[in-house]
Amino acid sequence: MHNGGPHGHHVDLLERTSAEVNKEVLSWTTRTSSRYWLLVLALAAVTVLGVIGFVMKAGDGGLDSHLPWGYLAAGMAFVLTTSLSAPLIAIAPRLAKAHWTRPISRIAELWSVAGLLVLVIMIPLLVTLPSAADRNTMWFYNKIAEGWPPGAPYLYIALTLIFLVINGFGLLWASAIPDFAAARENATGWRKSWYTRLSLGWVGTKRQWRALRAGLGVLGAFYFMFLVFAHTVVSFDFAQSLVPGQRDSIFPTWQALGGIQSALATVIVTSFIVRLAGGFKDYINVNQFWSMAKIMLASSLLWMYFWWSGFIILWYGKTPLQQNLLQLMWFGPYRTIFIMTIILSFALPLLFLMWNGVRKSILGPTIVAVFILAGAFLDKIRIYVSSYSIVDVNAHALDYVPAGVTPEAADIMMLMGVVSGAILLFTLALKFVPIINMWEVREGMLLQEIRPLQKLPLKVLAKPE
Amino acid sequence: MQQRPALTEIDINRDLLRPILATPMWFYGLLMFLGIFVAAALGAFAWAINHGTGVYGLNRPVMWGFLLVNFVFWVGISHAGVMLSAILRLCNAEWRRPATRAAEVLTVFALGTAALHPLFHLGRPWRIYWSMPPGYDFGRGIWPDIRSPFVWDPTAISTYLTSTALFVGLLLLPDIAVLRDRSSGMMQRVYSTLSLGWRGNTRQWKLQVIAGFLLSALILPVFVSVHSIVSWDFAVQIAVEGWNATIFAPYFVIGAVHSGVAGVISILALLRWMFKWENYIRDDHFDALARLMIVVAVGWFYFFIIEYMMGFYPNEEPELSLRILQLTQWPFNAAFILFALTSFFIPVPLWLFRKVRRNVALMFWTTILVNIGMWLERFLIIIPSLMRKQVLTFNWGSYNPSPIELILVGGSFAMVFTGVLTFAKFFPIIPLSDAKEGEVMKAEIRVGKVMVPAAYREE
Numbered sequence: 001m002h003n004g005g006p007h008g009h010h011v012d013l014l015e016r017t018s019a020e021v022n023k024e025v026l027s028w029t030t031r032t033s034s035r036y037w038l039l040v041l042a043l044a045a046v047t048v049l050g051v052i053g054f055v056m057k058a059g060d061g062g063l064d065s066h067l068p069w070g071y072l073a074a075g076m077a078f079v080l081t082t083s084l085s086a087p088l089i090a091i092a093p094r095l096a097k098a099h100w101t102r103p104i105s106r107i108a109e110l111w112s113v114a115g116l117l118v119l120v121i122m123i124p125l126l127v128t129l130p131s132a133a134d135r136n137t138m139w140f141y142n143k144i145a146e147g148w149p150p151g152a153p154y155l156y157i158a159l160t161l162i163f164l165v166i167n168g169f170g171l172l173w174a175s176a177i178p179d180f181a182a183a184r185e186n187a188t189g190w191r192k193s194w195y196t197r198l199s200l201g202w203v204g205t206k207r208q209w210r211a212l213r214a215g216l217g218v219l220g221a222f223y224f225m226f227l228v229f230a231h232t233v234v235s236f237d238f239a240q241s242l243v244p245g246q247r248d249s250i251f252p253t254w255q256a257l258g259g260i261q262s263a264l265a266t267v268i269v270t271s272f273i274v275r276l277a278g279g280f281k282d283y284i285n286v287n288q289f290w291s292m293a294k295i296m297l298a299s300s301l302l303w304m305y306f307w308w309s310g311f312i313i314l315w316y317g318k319t320p321l322q323q324n325l326l327q328l329m330w331f332g333p334y335r336t337i338f339i340m341t342i343i344l345s346f347a348l349p350l351l352f353l354m355w356n357g358v359r360k361s362i363l364g365p366t367i368v369a370v371f372i373l374a375g376a377f378l379d380k381i382r383i384y385v386s387s388y389s390i391v392d393v394n395a396h397a398l399d400y401v402p403a404g405v406t407p408e409a410a411d412i413m414m415l416m417g418v419v420s421g422a423i424l425l426f427t428l429a430l431k432f433v434p435i436i437n438m439w440e441v442r443e444g445m446l447l448q449e450i451r452p453l454q455k456l457p458l459k460v461l462a463k464p465e
Numbered sequence: 466m467q468q469r470p471a472l473t474e475i476d477i478n479r480d481l482l483r484p485i486l487a488t489p490m491w492f493y494g495l496l497m498f499l500g501i502f503v504a505a506a507l508g509a510f511a512w513a514i515n516h517g518t519g520v521y522g523l524n525r526p527v528m529w530g531f532l533l534v535n536f537v538f539w540v541g542i543s544h545a546g547v548m549l550s551a552i553l554r555l556c557n558a559e560w561r562r563p564a565t566r567a568a569e570v571l572t573v574f575a576l577g578t579a580a581l582h583p584l585f586h587l588g589r590p591w592r593i594y595w596s597m598p599p600g601y602d603f604g605r606g607i608w609p610d611i612r613s614p615f616v617w618d619p620t621a622i623s624t625y626l627t628s629t630a631l632f633v634g635l636l637l638l639p640d641i642a643v644l645r646d647r648s649s650g651m652m653q654r655v656y657s658t659l660s661l662g663w664r665g666n667t668r669q670w671k672l673q674v675i676a677g678f679l680l681s682a683l684i685l686p687v688f689v690s691v692h693s694i695v696s697w698d699f700a701v702q703i704a705v706e707g708w709n710a711t712i713f714a715p716y717f718v719i720g721a722v723h724s725g726v727a728g729v730i731s732i733l734a735l736l737r738w739m740f741k742w743e744n745y746i747r748d749d750h751f752d753a754l755a756r757l758m759i760v761v762a763v764g765w766f767y768f769f770i771i772e773y774m775m776g777f778y779p780n781e782e783p784e785l786s787l788r789i790l791q792l793t794q795w796p797f798n799a800a801f802i803l804f805a806l807t808s809f810f811i812p813v814p815l816w817l818f819r820k821v822r823r824n825v826a827l828m829f830w831t832t833i834l835v836n837i838g839m840w841l842e843r844f845l846i847i848i849p850s851l852m853r854k855q856v857l858t859f860n861w862g863s864y865n866p867s868p869i870e871l872i873l874v875g876g877s878f879a880m881v882f883t884g885v886l887t888f889a890k891f892f893p894i895i896p897l898s899d900a901k902e903g904e905v906m907k908a909e910i911r912v913g914k915v916m917v918p919a920a921y922r923e924e
Contacts, residue, residue: 136778143780228767249712249775253768305689309714316612316701317709446912453905453921462910462919 012285013450013459014103018442022182025436028278029183030191032431043424050417054124056410066128066242070388071411073238074380075418076121080234081255081376083114083422085227085263086270087168089292090175091220097463100291102444103283106437107274108267109175112168113429114422115161121418122161125238126154134394135244138236153237160233164226171219177202177212178439194432231256239387243328245321245397248314254306261299261345262376264292265369270426272366274435283436286362293353293365296372300349304342324398333404334382341382344375470744477900478643481893484740486647488890492739496886499879506876509869510585518588520869527851527864532586535874537717537843539579539881540622540695542836544718545725546572546629547688551681559906559920560753562899563746567736567885568729569633570894574884575728576626578877585873614697621687621694628684635676638663639898692721699846706787707850710775716768723758723765723808724839727832730754732885734829736894745895748823755822758832762813769809787853797849800841808838 016024054072061068090108093101101108132141132152139152149156181202184195202208232252240246268289275284311330314322330338348371358364389402407415447462472480484492513520523530549568553561584590594600596619601609609616642663645656663669696717699708710716730751737746776788791797812831815821822828848864866874888894908919 136780138774138778140777140780143777232771245779247775247779249710249771250715251711252771253712253715305693306715309693310711312697313700313709313711313713317703319703447910447917447919449910449919451908451921458921458923460908460910460919461922462908462912462917464912464915464917 012287013448014282014441014445016282016445018445021436021438021441021445022186024280025179025434025438026183026186028280029431029434030187036427036431040424040427043420043427046420047417047424049413050415050421053410053413053417057408057414058124060410063124063127066130066388066393067391069125069128070385070405071381071407072121072414072418073125073388074384075415076118076125077234077238077255077380077384078377079114079118079121079418079422080230081259081262081380082266082373083111083426084118084164084168084230085259086111086266087171087223088227088260088263089267091171091224093291094216095220098291099444099448099461100287102440103280103436104267104271104288104292105175105440106179106433106435107270108263109168109172110429110433110435111266111270111422111426112165112172113425115165115168116425117418117421118161119165122158126157129154129157129237130242130393135241137241138233153233153241157233157237160226160230164223164230167219167223167226171216171223172433173198174212174215174219175437175440176433178204179434179437182438183434191432227259228256231259235383239383242387242390242393243325243398244390244393244395246325248310248325250306250310254303254310257299257302257306258345258376258379261296261303261372264296264299265372265376268292268296268365268369269373272362272369274430275362278435280436283441286360289362289365290360293359293368296365296368297349297353297359300346300353300372304346304350307342307346320399321397324401327401328386328398329382332401334386337378337382341375341379344371345379346375472744472900472904474901474904476744477897477904478647480742480745481895481897481900482644482647484889485644485891485893492886492890496883499883499886502876502879503883506873506880509872509876513585513588513869514590518586520867521586521588522865522867522870524862524864526862527848529586529847529851530864531844531866531870531874532582534840534843534847535877536579536582536586537695537847538724538836538840539575539582539877540692541717541721541724541839541843542728542881543572543576543579543625543629543725544688544692544721545729546570546632547684548722548725549729550632551684551688554677554681557922558753559903560750562903563742563750563895564729564733564754565899566633566636566896567732567894568725569629569636570885570888571725571728571732571881572629573626573633574881574888576622576629577884578880580622580626581880582877614694614701617694618698621691625684625687625691628680628687632677632680632684635673635680636896637892638673639665639670640893640896643897644892689718692718699850705850706783706853707776707846710772712768712772712775716765716772719761719765719768720839720842723761724836726754726758726761727835727839730758730828730832731836734825734832736889737825742895745900748825751825751828752819752822755816755828758835759813759816762809762816762835766809766813783853787849790853791845791849797845800845804838804841804845806838807834808842 014021057068057072086108088108090101090105094105132139134142137153139149139156141149141152177199180195180199181204184192184199187195232255235252235255240248240251271284271288271292275281311326314326326332328334349368352358352364352368352371358368385405386402389405390398391402447464449460450457451460452458521530521532546569549561550565554565584593587593595602596609596615601607638660641656641660642665645653645660648656693714696713699705700710700713703709733746733750733754736742773788776784792801812835815827815831821831852863885894906921908921909916910919911917
């Protein structure tokens with residue numbers, strides 16, 4: 001419904017019956033066009049190219065040293081900061097009972113399927129990661145007792161990422177149970193049997209709803225904590241602790257914050273595409289983009305603030321170690337990438353999103369989201385490639401600045417493969433899991449109305465306890 | 466937000482103006498009681514001016530003591546004002562309405578009190594003149610070092626104080642106009658002047674709303690900068706173990722929000738008890754604030770863990786000895802345990818229970834605990850680090866606060882509370898206009914057989 005709202009704006013509410021919502025969403029989920037298969041084929045081809053790049057690199061540089069694998073680590077960190085962070089955009093607003101997130105919450109949660117890719121990439125990175133003995137790591141290996149904690153850092157990195165991915169799949173499944181049940185009623189063949197299994201006998205009793213809400217709260221809270229911990233672990237073990245003498249306490253928190261910014265960008269771009277490709281213009285409208293754009297502006301400002309807070313301490317200290325760190329990370333061989341990152345992750349988002357007209361549009365936030373994703377990609381390259389370029393990771397301090405590492409053909413293929421692999425997994429999943437969270441949308445329809453206040457038609461939002 | 470009694474404009478005016486128009490006798494008694502502590506603090510300060518800073522417990526190498534711990538604490542408390550008022554206003558959170566004014570007023574008085582502490586600490590307050598622009602000795606080519614956080618500090622704090630006072634004043638205009646129409650004599654003349662001719666016409670409301678939003682947005686960078694700069698007073702010093710940490714700025718800011726919002730909850734509980742405002746400061750407001758506190762506390766705890774872990778991470782002897790001092794030696798070990806329990810481990814698990822979040826007494830005491838913990842946190846950051854200042858320092862000393870410092874610290878609490886109470890005597894501490902708007906925007910939606918509380922949302 002479109003009504004004239006205050007200040008000439010429109011007040012939008014979805015005008016559909018529950019049956020219409022189910023029909024529209026499920027028909028898009030089960031219908032596959034030739035364009036879809038063409039896209040899957042193209043993505044699979046690029047992913048295979050990435051595998052070939054990996055084989056080339058392994059044959060050339062080998063798995064004995066960490067030095068050749070900086071770009072692969074950057075790729076993994078990029079998937080972590082975008083795809084695996086995306087479910088946050090469903091979790092946090094759901095806990096805050098925000099209505100705007102309902103049509104896009106499934107898009108956000110569905111990105112957790114890219115966790116499978118992270119688990120695969122993690123294996124060679126763990127194999128090539130230098131031992132924690134005789135160097136500083138967040139696990140304090142050998143510091144308290146010889147050989148303790150056992151398996152550090154490899155075991156704990158693996159456990160962190162495995163738990164994160166399992167939690168992500170659990171969250172996606174739990175939130176989709178009512179929709180699987182709806183799909184079960186309409187599906188035939190293999191889909192019906194799978195939807196029946198996955199819906200766990202859901203019939204929508206009061207008890208089931210109560211359990212679902214409690215489960216979503218718990219899984220969401222755990223996912224949030226695991227994700228922050230995963231950002232901390234990955235940024236420590238694959239970057240900070242490889243640089244001797246680096247002691248940047250804001251770095252892991254900055255990376256976690258970057259995850260929120262990139263998660264929003266990922267969900268905005270995906271929502272834009274799903275909206276157009278799936279014909280969901282009535283479901284995903286300017287309200288979703290406007291709400292996400294506001295948080296994206298705040299997260300971009302915070303991203304810069306965190307970076308500045310770290311930078312000023314190193315710059316002010318001016319010890320030889322701090323000057324070398326400044327050169328390695330920002331002003332030396334990766335200066336151009338750093339400047340591009342600042343422009344893409346902060347300056348352009350600020351310049352665009354400071355205007356309400358841009359925020360309250362569909363194209364504006366999408367363009368900014370593309371900038372942010374590009375900025376995040378470059379930032380991961382700067383951080384991980386520079387950290388992986390240190391030869392003597394056991395040194396006491398960084399007493400020289402290594403030269404920049406230009407990507408080889410295999411590196412570029414691997415990076416393309418990683419990004420493509422994540423998109424491929426998402427693309428495959430969206431033809432099985434309903435891409436619009438049907439039950440949340442239907443619930444939202446019950447809790448929102450348009451009523452006149454004096455002479456103005458305004459939206460009325462209900463928030464049950 | 467289930468329990469919402471219907472309130473008319475008459476009810477709102479009567480209830481919220483009661484402390485101003487019919488001030489109870491106990492109010493004056495309380496003010497006099499607090500006045501004793503304020504007078505004691507002023508006397509202690511006079512004593513310090515007369516006898517010099519030797520009356521403080523400061524000694525090499527600990528030259529920053531309780532007064533600067535208290536300075537950081539009050540700057541932290543002052544962060545609640547903007548956090549609640551500006552951010553929640555920008556987010557259009559309905560439950561902000563009764564809490565915003567108290568938060569803003571707490572900011573003004575906490576910040577004003579904080580600004581007094583460097584003067585107390587100096588012991589020669591007139592010398593502050595030389596650190597202000599009129600005192601700069603440009604004639605002899607002596608310029609202030611603008612790279613110093615000690616120049617940034619007064620700039621940030623004075624900007625924050627000015628903008629918050631402006632924020633409070635601007636949002637007070639409609640309420641002052643109500644008071645103008647209900648008072649007589651000299652007070653009416655004062656309210657008439659302060660209300661700036663407010664009549665409540667459409668243009669005035671429009672301007673007020675726009676200015677409120679603009680100030681909310683503009684004040685946010687100032688809010689973040691203030692505690693960041695306070696943190697850099699410490700963090701840019703490479704010679705003091707434990708201070709030279711890149712995380713300090715956001716760690717201080719989120720810690721300030723943690724203690725500031727806790728301070729607002731304590732004040733709201735007191736206001737509810739003192740003025741019997743159960744219909745205005747409701748259980749569901751405490752519930753919402755407690756949920757916010759859980760998020761802030763967990764975020765703060767993450768920063769704390771990272772900051773502490775980083776102390777051990779480089780495995781270097783000077784920093785390790787500082788951490789061992791903080792964790793194992795009396796009285797810091799006791800302070801550390803108390804800090805961890807009161808700032809996080811007792812209140813946060815309790816707030817997970819709805820019954821606790823909706824129990825005003827428990828919310829009051831748990832938020833008081835948070836601020837005890839956050840005071841101790843600042844103490845643990847400042848004092849032990851200075852005791853282990855440098856490897857080659859010629860003496861490692863301890864620090865014992867003198868009675869004068871204790872009186873000043875105690876007096877500062879009385880000053881802030883006196884300020885808030887005095888404000889409540891002359892101006893509505895719950896915004897009348899916001900409360901009335903909240904009533905207008907209130908709605909319900911029927912879902913099946915249940916009426917679900919709702920609100921109109923202007924976009």
